[in-house]
Amino acid sequence: MQFLITVLLDGLIYASYLFIVSLGLTITFGVMKILNVAHGGFFAWGAYLASISIIYLGNNEYNSFLYYFAIFLSAIIVGLFFGYIIERFILRKMYNEDIHLIVLATFGLFWILEDLILHVFGVDPLMPYYPAMELGGIELGGIFQGVYSLTLAGLAIIVAFICWYFLKKTKYGKVLQSVIFDREVSVSMGINVTKVYLITFIIGGMLGALGGAYIAPTISVSPGFAIDVVVMSFAVVVIGGMGSVPGALIGSLIVGLVRAFAVHQAPILELFIIYAIMAIVLIIKPEGLFAPPKPRKI
Amino acid sequence: MFKGILKEQTIQVGIGFVFIVVLLGTFILPEWMSNNFMYGLSRGLAVLGLMILWRTNLVSFGHALYYGFGAYAVAMAQKYLGVTDVFLRIIIAIAAAGLLGFVLGFILRRYREIFFAMLSLAFSMVLYGLLAKAEFLGSTDGMSISPSTMFGFELGRFGLFYFIGFVVILSLIFAHAYLRSSLGHLTTAIMDNEIRVEYLGYSVEKAIHIKYVISACLAGGAGGLMAAALGQVDPDSMVLWSVSGELVFVTIMAGLGNILAPFVGAIFFEFIRTYAYEFAPQAWQMIIGGTLLAIIFFLPGGLWSLFQKINPFKKEKK
Numbered sequence: 001m002q003f004l005i006t007v008l009l010d011g012l013i014y015a016s017y018l019f020i021v022s023l024g025l026t027i028t029f030g031v032m033k034i035l036n037v038a039h040g041g042f043f044a045w046g047a048y049l050a051s052i053s054i055i056y057l058g059n060n061e062y063n064s065f066l067y068y069f070a071i072f073l074s075a076i077i078v079g080l081f082f083g084y085i086i087e088r089f090i091l092r093k094m095y096n097e098d099i100h101l102i103v104l105a106t107f108g109l110f111w112i113l114e115d116l117i118l119h120v121f122g123v124d125p126l127m128p129y130y131p132a133m134e135l136g137g138i139e140l141g142g143i144f145q146g147v148y149s150l151t152l153a154g155l156a157i158i159v160a161f162i163c164w165y166f167l168k169k170t171k172y173g174k175v176l177q178s179v180i181f182d183r184e185v186s187v188s189m190g191i192n193v194t195k196v197y198l199i200t201f202i203i204g205g206m207l208g209a210l211g212g213a214y215i216a217p218t219i220s221v222s223p224g225f226a227i228d229v230v231v232m233s234f235a236v237v238v239i240g241g242m243g244s245v246p247g248a249l250i251g252s253l254i255v256g257l258v259r260a261f262a263v264h265q266a267p268i269l270e271l272f273i274i275y276a277i278m279a280i281v282l283i284i285k286p287e288g289l290f291a292p293p294k295p296r297k298i
Numbered sequence: 299m300f301k302g303i304l305k306e307q308t309i310q311v312g313i314g315f316v317f318i319v320v321l322l323g324t325f326i327l328p329e330w331m332s333n334n335f336m337y338g339l340s341r342g343l344a345v346l347g348l349m350i351l352w353r354t355n356l357v358s359f360g361h362a363l364y365y366g367f368g369a370y371a372v373a374m375a376q377k378y379l380g381v382t383d384v385f386l387r388i389i390i391a392i393a394a395a396g397l398l399g400f401v402l403g404f405i406l407r408r409y410r411e412i413f414f415a416m417l418s419l420a421f422s423m424v425l426y427g428l429l430a431k432a433e434f435l436g437s438t439d440g441m442s443i444s445p446s447t448m449f450g451f452e453l454g455r456f457g458l459f460y461f462i463g464f465v466v467i468l469s470l471i472f473a474h475a476y477l478r479s480s481l482g483h484l485t486t487a488i489m490d491n492e493i494r495v496e497y498l499g500y501s502v503e504k505a506i507h508i509k510y511v512i513s514a515c516l517a518g519g520a521g522g523l524m525a526a527a528l529g530q531v532d533p534d535s536m537v538l539w540s541v542s543g544e545l546v547f548v549t550i551m552a553g554l555g556n557i558l559a560p561f562v563g564a565i566f567f568e569f570i571r572t573y574a575y576e577f578a579p580q581a582w583q584m585i586i587g588g589t590l591l592a593i594i595f596f597l598p599g600g601l602w603s604l605f606q607k608i609n610p611f612k613k614e615k616k
Contacts, residue, residue: 035412037543090591097594099412100357104550105594107543111587118580231423231539238416271427279420283405286413 002142007260009140013149015256016156017215022233022240022248023163024207030180030243031200033099038086038106039208040230041113042078046209047216047225048121049074054128054217067131071213078213079206082113087201092194110230118223125222132217149218159207163245176200180243235278241288250290300475312470312558319565320463324456332459334572338565339462340523341548343469345560347516348549350473350509353485359415360422361545364395364514366537367425368521371395373441373531384446384453384461388522395518396511403510407503422542429533440532443525462523466561469516473557476512481505517545547586551593553600563601 021043028036053070086109094102132148139145167173179186179196187193212226219225236255240247255274262270281289303309319339323332344365351358368391375381375390402421409417430438446453446461453461476482484505487495492502525531535541544567552563570589574582597603 108587108590111583115584268431275423282417
């Protein structure tokens with residue numbers, strides 16, 4: 001029983017964090033049809049900016065509100081700044097190119113973003129643990145669990161709800177859906193697709209950065225730690241279906257729970273099993289488990 | 299298939315190029331520079347494999363799978379069978395990678411575009427997941443490879459360099475023979491229109507499968523040579539997805555124009571990396587990333603297109 005609770009808790013926390021990161025990736029793919037490897041760069045930048053601001057604020061109990069403010073602000077700044085630069089000056093010139101070239105370009109951007117971190121923040125690992133320490137921990141069914149990690153699950157639910165509301169209930173969501181469905185028709189209907197692309201890319205980047213910024217207090221933020229996250233969120237997106245929001249949710253739950261189970265039961269299989277699932281899903285249902293149905297175009 | 303191949307200009311230039319590189323590397327240049335040539339030639343094989351695939355517009359973002367598999371096959375053969383002979387090593391590496399490619403090819407040949415790229419990525423990460431966590435496979439530390447021998451004698455660095463040159467020449471001949479055969483000519487046809495190729499009576503899936511196995515063999519051979527040259531195999535520098543990304547990057551940097559381009563590109567890449575690491579250790583990734591973007595934007599044909607403009611062997615148009 002205790003084992004089950006541990007696996008469930010670990011899995012859910014990991015899944016929530018993966019969900020936030022891969023949601024950004026899947027939105028970018030759904031709308032712009034590009035696989036953004038540079039997403040890992042957003043993630044790392046979000047984590048670093050949040051860490052540095054939390055460490056700057058210092059360990060002070062009156063600051064607890066400011067910590068969260070800093071986390072969200074870092075995500076917004078990183079998304080806006082790099083998202084705008086990358087979309088406006090690089091990706092926008094490439095939409096007519098081969099899809100593989102675009103992936104490669106984002107790969108190059110990932111390298112550049114990774115190295116910029118070394119220059120701006122230095123090479124020493126940062127440990128902004130104050131927010132996590134301040135919230136302390138509680139006992140759940142005999143297992144001691146940090147409260148901060150649990151708030152991650154809450155954040156994931158809020159993000160998922162906002163995303164659902166935005167896509168289904170607002171006018172902009174409908175515009176987005178029409179662009180996803182067919183770019184040319186949307187242009188001819190008077191939608192400013194260039195602008196939609198820019199905003200989508202920025203929001204995707206913000207989500208990636210938010211994932212990094214929010215997880216930062218629970219880990220040690222060191223150079224190169226984003227490299228695993230990129231491909232892990234690729235796995236999530238592929239399992240759930242590229243471009244599908246519910247897919248990202250299910251995908252991250254599958255990956256999170258399976259990984260937690262493997263970590264506790266058979267550590268040797270931790271990475272293997274995730275990518276094996278990814279491969280099996282691709283073999284059985286290449287579009288992913290929850291891919292939006294493809295429109296038939298004549 | 300191989301008839302008259304030695305009279306072809308591409309092969310003659312290729313053999314000349316490899317000779318020059320090997321001679322430069324063994325007699326003239328200092329060791330650190332000649333290492334770049336050696337690694338460049340070895341990794342060039344994997345890039346050649348990717349280029350052959352790319353000509354059908356299939357881009358594998360997981361080719362490090364075969365690269366690493368070849369390298370680990372060499373390590374395993376040494377650990378369990380005590381094989382250090384360089385001929386056996388390269389044969390084991392190629393055979394292991396080829397076999398894996400043959401099996402996975404049955405699945406991958408049905409996939410195109412981004413799905414092909416993603417599935418190859420998934421397969422390569424499966425191998426990475428195993429290697430990085432399995433204690434008996436060396437986990438993240440990898441395994442060390444003892445110096446290669448030939449007929450019982452230690453080969454030494456120069457000997458290995460000659461051997462690499464020899465393997466590269468053989469692969470050039472083989473790749474060229476394949477590309478000029480009717481099976482190889484299907485490459486472009488498949489990229490243009492698969493349905494028409496089927497109507498002509500060829501099996502697209504079979505053609506892609508054969509191409510995939512050849513590509514896997516080349517990447518496996520590259521891994522085997524690299525393992526022998528480095529004396530070390532480890533998952534992070536041989537199987538991780540960023541290694542596949544690097545290989546794809548070198549392919550696009552080299553250009554798809556000629557079978558010699560991958561080797562020029564791979565050597566060039568080794569030099570950028572060494573120099574960038576030497577002069578700007580904090581910024582070498584940035585330099586490589588910047589080079590990648592610059593090539594995509596300003597030199598879409600790759601380095602080879604530069605070369606073609608000043609090609610002394612170009613035939614005059616009549």
